[in-house]
Amino acid sequence: MLRDPLLPLPARISERIDETADTVTFHFELLDEAERKAFRYLPGQFGEISAFGEGESTFVIAGDPAKPERLTVTTKRVGAHTEALHHLYAGAVIGFRGPYGKAFPVAEWKGKDIVIAGGGIGLAPLKPIICHVLNQRADYGKLTIVYGARSPNDLMYAADREIWAKALNTELVVTVDKGDANWKGREGFVPAVLRATAPKAENAVAITCGPPIMIKLTLPVFKELGFPAERIFTTLEMKMKCGLGQCGRCNIGPYYVCKDGPVFSVAQLQQLPQEF
């Protein structure tokens, strides 16, 4: 029998990590063994998470694509549904359906340098790329990660960052807008720090994600550094309810972000109406 594509699969939270005051990362596993074993996803794809009884919302899968049994989402508390999610702890059952959307074309990036600029919770969709590159280290050139947050308390993925900092041929630059008494790292906004880091654009791709204002200011820096629009990628956030291209709300012009995105190159975005 046909399965209703809107029907969520039950999954159990295996670990909850409170990243910041309003951001929580959940690791979870699908309960059904066959489904769990068959599940695969690619960096940049997303899924719909349900806190049962409170509806659904869309999150990018922020885990390691090489370990698809362990799914991860990072959620920020902004509305009724995420509020409900944040009341859940390890052992609780949530709903999941996915993966949806087009992934980052990581296979096409083989042999290239990878430059990642992320801000705040915008690091979540970029994490699978980092995991993927580090898993297949020999396939890619230098990995540069510029990650910024508002304050030291707003930095996410502390454990992951420790691993990335020690990874081979990887440069991790962490910055905060404003440090505190204990902060010994860099201060400054992502675009400025990116400019100072100056990764080379030759044979490299750039990926950015973060708050709209950060993306807006980061794109010119990439341009300055010599990245053509075809080699700068970002992932868009739009309200989505189905993830299937049916509910009709996430379109930009004739394209649905859930089906034709959420990953777009800047060259593609330039062709679209500015309605996002």
Added chain:
Amino acid sequence: MSENFQPRIVGFLCNWCSYAGADLAGTSRLKVPANLRVVRVPCSGRINPLFIFKALEEGADGVMVSGCHPGDCHYISGNRYAKRKLAVLRRLLDWVGIEPERIHFTWLSASEGARYAVEVGEFVDKVRSLGRRNPMARQGVAS
């Protein structure tokens, strides 16, 4: 509706007078019917008519609202605004066919524990005497 019918009542009590009055009734070991579930609000003026509609929709048979005596409001005049809102609310309920007697309003000070017990008792009896459940109460998720 039988004599055993136990109406469900939601009470919105103001923090400064009425809730303290209810507390006094408790500490004085007065008998207060268990039909009342109390929600403490900062002021009777804070009671949005939505609260009362929602209580009725979720199955309350009656709603008791209580605030400080006129002139005693902690926020000077919140209870007087409440009076105007509730006056219209009672009439609205009447127009849509829900007995306005299901809404009981009373001024109650922190020292009136005994009167609190009496008022609650009388209100429960009155709701019981209406002879039917609140027609607005939902029956299930799809109703």
Added chain:
Amino acid sequence: MNQALREAVKHLFAEGKVKSVLGYREHPLSKAVVATLITRPEDADTLIFDDRCVQNLARGLSRDLPLPVGIVVKGCDGRAVSMRITEGDFAREQIVAIAVACPGVKADGKNLDERCQRCEMHVSPLADVTVGDVSALPKPEKTRAETIAKIKAMTPAERFEFWQKAFEPCTHCYACREVCPLCSCTVCVTDQNSPRWIEQTAKPSSNLMWHMIRAFHHAGRCVDCGECQRACPEGVPMHLLDLCLAEDVEELFDFKTGIKQGGKWPFLMFDPQDPDSWLGGPHRG
């Protein structure tokens, strides 16, 4: 009428009293009367007013329009504009009311609308310019009391039954809200989801909840333009409930919406003499 209206509007533009005017025009293709915003005096020649001008344009007022904005108002529309000024949506000087003598409109193209049959306000109480002959306007054929008498006569159980049936076709499209000139909440209670006061889908409980809240929010604010009911694609008689409450508000607070400029909405004030009897006992029957 049309000529006088156009002259009046051109005059307002010439004197610099308005930067834009909200009015009615006949759509050149569909021939239906639609709302229009004109910003150039020469476009005044597209403006019309006749018994097809059923919409209440007060809803279209917004501070994003080139201000001061002129608005063509019938009696009920003018009350709505007046109420919006009272509520502080606009400053008086941002609005220029172009009052037209309105003998009533015909939504079906043949008969006078029910709302117009009981109209006591054929000319807007808010009028900076008046167009048309105000001396020859009809007297009301019906009263509000007559309209709501049938509800009054029912027992509580009958009333409940009546409204359950009346609200049953409601699909929660909220067209009634969108056309109401006084539905001005930034986030409507129907769109709040934390908590969710009104469930999104149509069912007896959510239908009643929506229409009760709608009526309550309009108590003392409804100007009896009846647009909600006209807009309703399912013909739900929700305006009847507004009328019932308008009667109560007049009786309790001696307040008639949008007639007098200035003053306060009765829920934003109180009188220490407000009687306690408001809160006790059945008030009817």
Added chain:
Amino acid sequence: MKISRETLQAALCKRGPVWVPSDAGRWTAVQALPELGPIRPRRPVKDLFTPPRREIARWKAGAGPAEIQPAKPDETPGSVFGVRPCDARALLLLDRTFLQAPYVDPHYKARRDNLLLIGVACQPGPTCYCGVFGFGPDDKDAVDVMLTPEADGFVAQSGSPRGQAFLATVEAGAAVPVAAPRPGPKPEWWTGLPDPKALYANFDHPMWRELGTSCMNCGVCTQYCPTCQCFTVDDESFKGEIQRLRIVDNCQRSDFTRMAGGHNPRQVAASRLRQRVMHKFSYIPTQNPGLVGCTGCGRCVDLCPLDRHLFADVFEIMKRINQEAERVA
């Protein structure tokens, strides 16, 4: 062939529930075929296939994951009597959304597979404009059987193999010559469909803003549109009973695209009106050559509280765009 009302009624009732438009214009299951009004009913037939409130699953709060009960698609065979060509054509558009692999909606599919569409030719009203889209009031292309009312029954033609098979099972009346299809009505000002690419090229035209001032975004046009399919997914609960629902939604609501964080790409009224026009007359035709997101049923014209004629508006836009283009040339 000719078919009497009684024969048809018996055959349809034998098949299962017969859905017909009620007096209030909603689709209800009945035992006897009603007299239909001259024109399309108020509610489009999509209600039967993609209902405004459709359960996805239900469960009890606190219950284990195994107790999530998916809703069962309704596979009861039956028929829909009184489908008008405009509504039937709209289903072809909905098929494109709900039957396209890999995400097939089993509920929609079950209804499509099991309900026989019995069309009845209509008498177009003053706001109908199906002729614009190349079909008429007795078009049989999207229904299984098309009936043309006669004094004592109907003249039936099959529109699909399924319809042909059904007609083969009923007692055949006299064979009668089939009249030529009637042309659909067109507004007198109509001169041709707007060019989807030209429309899209004028995404930022100031005209949209002007049009926005005379639209209140009430969304009635979308709710009654036979081709609109947008929905939202949400839960409703009462005392521990929870339903996961797919609920009708519409692009005219300001909430439609507003994200939990507050950002809303279609914040202003004009952008939502533009979305509706673009979706129907540009996006759908661009991606599916030959299709348009409108079937000319005219409900949006009839029901608009502001008496707008969306199609006339599109036309006016195109006229102005063309004039401007000429002036430049």
